[in-house]
Amino acid sequence: MSDHNEQHHIVPKSVYFAVFITLIAMTWVTAWVSTVDLGRLNIFVALSIAIFKASLVILFFMHVKYGTKLTKFTVLAGLYWLVLLLFIAMCDLWTRGWMGVPGR
Amino acid sequence: MITASPPVKETKNYLNHERGIKSWLLTGDHKRIAILYLISVTLFFALGGVFASLIRLELSTPAGDLLESNQYNKVFTMHGILMVFFFLIPSIPATLGNFLIPMMIGAKDLAFPKINLLSWYIYVVGGIFTLYVLLTGGVDTGWTFYTPFSTSYSNGYVIAAGLGIFINGFSSILTGLNFIVTIHRMRAPGLTWFRLPLFVWAHYATSAIMILGTPVVAVTLFLVVLERGFHIGFFDPAYGGDPVLFQHLFWFYSHPAVYIMILPSMGVISEVISTFSSKKPFGYTFIAFSSVAIAVFGFLVWGHHLFVAGQSIYAGLVFSILSYVVAIPSAIKVFNWAATMYKGKVRLETPMLYALGFIGLFTVGGLTGIFLSSLGMDVHLTDTYFVVAHFHYVMVGGALLGYLCGIHFWWPKIFGRMYSQVWSKVSAVLVFVGFNLTFFPQFLLGYMGMPRRYHVYPPEFQVFNVLSSAGASVLALGLILPAIYLTWSLKHGEIASENPWGATGLEWQTASPPIMENFEVTPVVTTEAYDYSTQQEVVHVG
Amino acid sequence: MASHAVSTTLRHHFASDEQQKDAATIGMWVFLVTEIMFFGGLFLAYFAYRQAYPAAFASASNKTNLWLGAANTTVLICSSLTMALAVHAASMGKKTLLVLFLIMTLLLGGAFLGVKAYEYHDKWVHHEIPGQHFECEGCEDAGHAPLFFSLYFAMTGLHATHMLIGFVILVILIVQAARGKFTEKWYTPIEMFGLYWHFVDIVWIFLFPLLYLIDRSHTGLK
Numbered sequence: 001m002s003d004h005n006e007q008h009h010i011v012p013k014s015v016y017f018a019v020f021i022t023l024i025a026m027t028w029v030t031a032w033v034s035t036v037d038l039g040r041l042n043i044f045v046a047l048s049i050a051i052f053k054a055s056l057v058i059l060f061f062m063h064v065k066y067g068t069k070l071t072k073f074t075v076l077a078g079l080y081w082l083v084l085l086l087f088i089a090m091c092d093l094w095t096r097g098w099m100g101v102p103g104r
Numbered sequence: 105m106i107t108a109s110p111p112v113k114e115t116k117n118y119l120n121h122e123r124g125i126k127s128w129l130l131t132g133d134h135k136r137i138a139i140l141y142l143i144s145v146t147l148f149f150a151l152g153g154v155f156a157s158l159i160r161l162e163l164s165t166p167a168g169d170l171l172e173s174n175q176y177n178k179v180f181t182m183h184g185i186l187m188v189f190f191f192l193i194p195s196i197p198a199t200l201g202n203f204l205i206p207m208m209i210g211a212k213d214l215a216f217p218k219i220n221l222l223s224w225y226i227y228v229v230g231g232i233f234t235l236y237v238l239l240t241g242g243v244d245t246g247w248t249f250y251t252p253f254s255t256s257y258s259n260g261y262v263i264a265a266g267l268g269i270f271i272n273g274f275s276s277i278l279t280g281l282n283f284i285v286t287i288h289r290m291r292a293p294g295l296t297w298f299r300l301p302l303f304v305w306a307h308y309a310t311s312a313i314m315i316l317g318t319p320v321v322a323v324t325l326f327l328v329v330l331e332r333g334f335h336i337g338f339f340d341p342a343y344g345g346d347p348v349l350f351q352h353l354f355w356f357y358s359h360p361a362v363y364i365m366i367l368p369s370m371g372v373i374s375e376v377i378s379t380f381s382s383k384k385p386f387g388y389t390f391i392a393f394s395s396v397a398i399a400v401f402g403f404l405v406w407g408h409h410l411f412v413a414g415q416s417i418y419a420g421l422v423f424s425i426l427s428y429v430v431a432i433p434s435a436i437k438v439f440n441w442a443a444t445m446y447k448g449k450v451r452l453e454t455p456m457l458y459a460l461g462f463i464g465l466f467t468v469g470g471l472t473g474i475f476l477s478s479l480g481m482d483v484h485l486t487d488t489y490f491v492v493a494h495f496h497y498v499m500v501g502g503a504l505l506g507y508l509c510g511i512h513f514w515w516p517k518i519f520g521r522m523y524s525q526v527w528s529k530v531s532a533v534l535v536f537v538g539f540n541l542t543f544f545p546q547f548l549l550g551y552m553g554m555p556r557r558y559h560v561y562p563p564e565f566q567v568f569n570v571l572s573s574a575g576a577s578v579l580a581l582g583l584i585l586p587a588i589y590l591t592w593s594l595k596h597g598e599i600a601s602e603n604p605w606g607a608t609g610l611e612w613q614t615a616s617p618p619i620m621e622n623f624e625v626t627p628v629v630t631t632e633a634y635d636y637s638t639q640q641e642v643v644h645v646g
Numbered sequence: 647m648a649s650h651a652v653s654t655t656l657r658h659h660f661a662s663d664e665q666q667k668d669a670a671t672i673g674m675w676v677f678l679v680t681e682i683m684f685f686g687g688l689f690l691a692y693f694a695y696r697q698a699y700p701a702a703f704a705s706a707s708n709k710t711n712l713w714l715g716a717a718n719t720t721v722l723i724c725s726s727l728t729m730a731l732a733v734h735a736a737s738m739g740k741k742t743l744l745v746l747f748l749i750m751t752l753l754l755g756g757a758f759l760g761v762k763a764y765e766y767h768d769k770w771v772h773h774e775i776p777g778q779h780f781e782c783e784g785c786e787d788a789g790h791a792p793l794f795f796s797l798y799f800a801m802t803g804l805h806a807t808h809m810l811i812g813f814v815i816l817v818i819l820i821v822q823a824a825r826g827k828f829t830e831k832w833y834t835p836i837e838m839f840g841l842y843w844h845f846v847d848i849v850w851i852f853l854f855p856l857l858y859l860i861d862r863s864h865t866g867l868k
Contacts, residue, residue, distance in 0.1 A: 038863075290659075335777065344702075
């Protein structure tokens with residue numbers, strides 16, 4: 001419980017507005033870029049932009065950048081377990097066809 | 105030390121601080137909420153036990169004479185749902201954990217008392233849904249709700265049962281949330297992480313599983329309910345849905361859920377073994393971290409429930425290997441408990457008998473788990489009685505024995521009364537013998553190829569089935585006895601001292617039963633946990 | 647609230663205001679982690695079926711209205727900004743500004759749900775709700791299109807449910823703020839609700855590209 005004081009850090013309004021403008025801009029960028037045919041890359045671009053936007057919200061609007069280590073750890077743990085769920089289950093789906101025998 | 109003479113005047117404690125039913129139903133006190141949970145999980149356990157008895161009665165003859173197949177399906181489903189979701193998962197955390205964690209860390213209460221009470225009400229509402237299902241005709245999907253049977257073909261009350269478990273999940277989430285925050289932020293001055301009792305470490309790991317896993321099964325059952333209600337196709341192959349995906353989502357929670365059941369028990373056993381050996385647990389840090397390791401690795405192995413479900417063989421291989429890994433932290437605990445007893449002053453009091461039983465039965469359960477996590481072996485054993493025996497060794501031999509062990513260990517603290525030492529030892533032995541007689545034959549049955557979830561079987565399996573049913577009667581007797589002598593002790597038991605077992609830990613340094621807000625003054629911790637050198641002398645009870 | 651020793655907002659079982667606030671923050675984040683996992687199950691279903699039936703997902707996704715989706719995303723981000731500013735105002739002890747920003751958050755959230763309701767209605771009119779009367783005009787692999795729409799409704803529906811819950815809490819907070827319940831020393835409920843509201847925003851930040859923006863290159867911005 002050493003880093004108490006960081007909790008009461010008051011974020012200047014300018015930071016909020018800068019984040020806000022970036023978020024709006026990225027929304028329209030992602031909408032536009034979806035109309036460009038990038039093949040399989042489209043989903044990666046869309047998700048990267050979404051992850052970038054979400055990170056901004058988490059770090060600044062939700063004050064995690066100024067939060068305690070425990071807060072940061074909690075957020076990371078949540079994201080790690082989400083990735084675990086998605087990635088491990090998808091590994092099954094990705095490899096089901098490899099053997100060429102239905103049901104294997 | 106036990107004082108034989110009755111108390112001169114009643115001292116104020118959490119039980120008599122306020123009176124009346126309202127003071128209980130609106131309480132914010134973690135100790136009272138623990139008692140509310142104790143009563144409700146006991147009721148659900150008894151109900152689940154009734155269904156278990158019906159199963160064993162039906163299976164004592166090869167023919168289906170007591171129950172029809174459809175009734176039998178409903179009986180084993182209700183047994184599973186009640187025992188898993190309404191007894192095993194809340195059992196230790198919501199009763200003993202709720203009662204003891206604030207006391208063990210020198211806090212006045214959990215961080216969020218109202219949320220704690222809310223979690224009990226949510227549990228009750230979930231329970232009412234399940235009772236409704238029970239009274240209106242039951243559900244026949246098995247506690248696993250596998251699709252597409254549950255969504256398209258089952259003729260039971262899947263929606264109500266699913267909602268009951270969905271709701272009940274939030275009770276578990278809130279308990280876990282409360283524990284995590286409490287353990288992080290409410291510890292007494294000087295109580296560093298490595299001075300915490302191992303019970304607290306175990307509950308920390310359990311809480312992590314509760315908050316990370318439970319929401320997934322909640323949303324999964326939500327989808328099942330939607331699909332059954334509106335036939336819109338999330339898992340229905342008719343729309344291209346993937347029933348194996350349901351199994352992924354379901355077991356992402358439900359496999360770690362067995363660690364929700366076993367980890368708190370392991371915490372109890374660590375306390376009890378140390379106390380009755382009057383010795384600091386061997387390898388404290390290893391036991392502490394093995395709890396966390398079980399929670400973390402436990403999330404990587406769910407696919408071993410899907411070996412024959414149509415999962416990719418490559419995923420199966422990886423899941424099989426990862427499943428072996430979970431055995432390591434579990435084995436670390438068993439070895440450390442054994443090493444703790446080595447050269448300790450072992451006293452065979454009732455809780456210690458349960459703890460020794462736990463170690464033996466959990467080891468059998470764990471080792472047969474290794475058989476089942478072997479991909480090739482599992483193809484032969486899937487859905488046989490070998491699996492049933494394995495998970496009962498873990499859930500009953502592990503989780504239930506740990507629960508009984510903990511109840512007997514902390515009963516003097518919770519209610520301030522001692523129970524009969526003779527009867528409790530008799531019941532501990534009956535439970536151990538009855539349990540083995542019930543479930544060991546099922547390993548053999550499973551190996552011989554008897555499938556689970558059928559109410560008729562070929563006559564050559566009858567000998568083992570009769571043995572198993574006979575064992576179940578002994579086990580039932582061993583479980584009814586504590587209900588009698590523990591209730592009796594509430595009024596007539598000897599008055600217990602603050603610390604009847606000569607245990608360490610903050611919870612033993614306050615009155616039995618504890619006062620409101622637990623401590624007269626917030627304790628300051630200056631030593632490591634399990635410091636038996638400060639203990640005056642070991643008191644022998646009984 | 648001048649005296650530090652006796653604070654009226656300190657619950658009996660906490661040692662200090664600091665500890666109480668800390669506990670609330672961690673508790674809220676742990677709750678949000680459970681929310682992440684709750685939505686996580688749906689996201690897994692989404693990814694599984696999208697990779698199994700890419701054509702059905704692409705053509706079904708093109709049935710959504712990109713302009714409305716993008717506009718609604720903008721509205722929701724605006725509400726997140728006003729929420730952040732509300733927390734800021736609370737931390738400065740500016741009561742009027744706090745109430746104002748909370749009301750703006752409520753209105754923007756309402757606008758979002760209004761658009762969402764319009765979109766649902768549109769789906770209803772075009773028989774794009776999975777079930778007996780489902781049809782997906784001009785869809786490729788139309789047999790698997792119901793999977794997309796089932797997930798569309800489950801995900802956006804669950805998101806909207808979270809917003810409705812937020813609405814109720816927001817109304818309560820507005821009343822409390824107007825009555826002067828919060829001070830610059832104690833505004834924990836505002837801060838905690840802010841976290842919740844931003845979380846709901848983040849879910850939408852992912853739902854928007856996943857549901858509206860699959861394979862738009864053939865149809866363009868329309």
